[in-house]
Amino acid sequence: MTAFSQLHAQNHKITELSNVFLYLIQSREMCDTETACDVFFEYTGKVREHIELVDRELCGRLISYPDQSVKNTANRFLSGSTEIKRIFNKYLKDWCSEPHRRLQIRDYSEFLNETEQMFALVLDRIQRETEHLYPLIRKLEEKDKVAA
Numbered sequence: 001m002t003a004f005s006q007l008h009a010q011n012h013k014i015t016e017l018s019n020v021f022l023y024l025i026q027s028r029e030m031c032d033t034e035t036a037c038d039v040f041f042e043y044t045g046k047v048r049e050h051i052e053l054v055d056r057e058l059c060g061r062l063i064s065y066p067d068q069s070v071k072n073t074a075n076r077f078l079s080g081s082t083e084i085k086r087i088f089n090k091y092l093k094d095w096c097s098e099p100h101r102r103l104q105i106r107d108y109s110e111f112l113n114e115t116e117q118m119f120a121l122v123l124d125r126i127q128r129e130t131e132h133l134y135p136l137i138r139k140l141e142e143k144d145k146v147a148a
Helices: 004-024 028-032 034-062 068-095 108-147
Strands: none
Touching (some): 004 034
């Protein structure tokens, strides 16, 4: 049985951290604060944790399902995860020092623009999971219960 409560809690926390961080960085002075950095690095950790959980627990199960359309859905999400991880890692490399847990902002307007785009990409992924992946898993779990 899939722990949807855990997934929804992760989604909620990622959304909350995203909103707080985007609010904080509207002011350039806030970008260098310890609080902003703490929110940012908590966000990055939660995003990585969530994507790994979805890939491993949901898509990993769906990929071995006999129905080809289910496999295709899993493949699309896994492919999307790979792309998001690639973009996310480049974003992190460009804008922060993970070992020192601080942001490295050379061009504030570019940072703000890329951050808004990156965070929107993550939130879009969460929305697609909620609207497409979770209902599919629930439907398959119900189907398996009936068959058992």
